[in-house]
Amino acid sequence: xxxxxxxxxxxxxxxxxxxxWYKLRRDHVQLPTGQVLDDYFxxxxxxxxLIFALTADEHVILVRQYKHGIGEILIEVPGxxxxxxxxxxxxxAKRELLEETGYVSDEIEPLLEVSDNPTKDTNRIYFxxxxxxxxxxxxxxxxxxxxxxxxxxxxxxEAMILGGEIRVxxxxxxxxxxxxxxxx
Amino acid sequence: xxxxxxxxxxxxxxxxxxxxWYKLRRDHVQLPTGQVLDDYFxxxxxxxxLIFALTADEHVILVRQYKHGIGEILIEVPGxxxxxxxxxxxxxAKRELLEETGYVSDEIEPLLEVSDNPTKDTNRIYFxxxxxxxxxxxxxxxxxxxxxxxxxxxxxxEAMILGGEIRVxxxxxxxxxxxxxxxx
Numbered sequence: 001x002x003x004x005x006x007x008x009x010x011x012x013x014x015x016x017x018x019x020x021w022y023k024l025r026r027d028h029v030q031l032p033t034g035q036v037l038d039d040y041f042x043x044x045x046x047x048x049x050l051i052f053a054l055t056a057d058e059h060v061i062l063v064r065q066y067k068h069g070i071g072e073i074l075i076e077v078p079g080x081x082x083x084x085x086x087x088x089x090x091x092x093a094k095r096e097l098l099e100e101t102g103y104v105s106d107e108i109e110p111l112l113e114v115s116d117n118p119t120k121d122t123n124r125i126y127f128x129x130x131x132x133x134x135x136x137x138x139x140x141x142x143x144x145x146x147x148x149x150x151x152x153x154x155x156x157x158e159a160m161i162l163g164g165e166i167r168v169x170x171x172x173x174x175x176x177x178x179x180x181x182x183x184x
Numbered sequence: 185x186x187x188x189x190x191x192x193x194x195x196x197x198x199x200x201x202x203x204x205w206y207k208l209r210r211d212h213v214q215l216p217t218g219q220v221l222d223d224y225f226x227x228x229x230x231x232x233x234l235i236f237a238l239t240a241d242e243h244v245i246l247v248r249q250y251k252h253g254i255g256e257i258l259i260e261v262p263g264x265x266x267x268x269x270x271x272x273x274x275x276x277a278k279r280e281l282l283e284e285t286g287y288v289s290d291e292i293e294p295l296l297e298v299s300d301n302p303t304k305d306t307n308r309i310y311f312x313x314x315x316x317x318x319x320x321x322x323x324x325x326x327x328x329x330x331x332x333x334x335x336x337x338x339x340x341x342e343a344m345i346l347g348g349e350i351r352v353x354x355x356x357x358x359x360x361x362x363x364x365x366x367x368x
Binding site: 003016017019021022027032033035041042043065069070073074112114119121124125143146147148158161164167168169170176177 | 187227
């Protein structure tokens, strides 16, 4: 089966909700068929960097914290938003790793650039793999953050995913990609 | 390192944007420290079912379409939202597979229940694996949908992920989980 897929054209855009912590945009769009939709909503979100950090003794650094969207305490890879004006997703990955866990690495490589919800969200997610990560500092958290740092044996990460202990799409995707890269 | 991680308490909630196509909620929350935040925003989203469908001749059924949030044409696994009142995510997975691709399967198993963005979104994503998927109907699309169906050899899916051809967190996570399940 083959058919031509074409992008839509944005005729106009407006922010219908504009707050420091949330921006919602309404687009007036024209489809390739000529059909016009006057209320296509997208969530304007900052890009995110996620990092799979492996220590020299083959432990992976994970974080455990309460996430209010879903209302649960979850285990994920470290990461966070690329700040406005920040030069690179790599810089954000390093900063978030250090702030959330106290770890640094001089051997970080990009793995993939993805999105979490390309239908509703504008942002991109950058995956990184860090080797020889080492603890150099204490956590440096925002006032509203409370994060437990976990050191998990590399050999145990896949079982955590299969058992539902790591249950966030981006963290699962990055962990499985990193595992494949580390033991192809 | 060990510290106690506790959930927040929601003191009150209100929908600050309430449209057929987008619902944004503002929560007034109290943190375990006692600190109160009066403007924590979460996007109220429907649950989603995603399905990795494998045919008897070892092809995976993928879909290619324009996604306006990110503004790109992307390849993903079939899937869609669990409708209000729909009895089960499995029913949604079957319906979306049939509507988007014309395929059905009598051998569908749940793989995992995850979330895409537990910080900002309320919804859950249900992963399914379907075996012996077979083409029984034409696509049945909404007026605004235009979807190309791809039949990809099972052995080629991992290369599509590593090469950035499949670049959505949920699709990557589900494909890598399914590949592991099919060839442990």
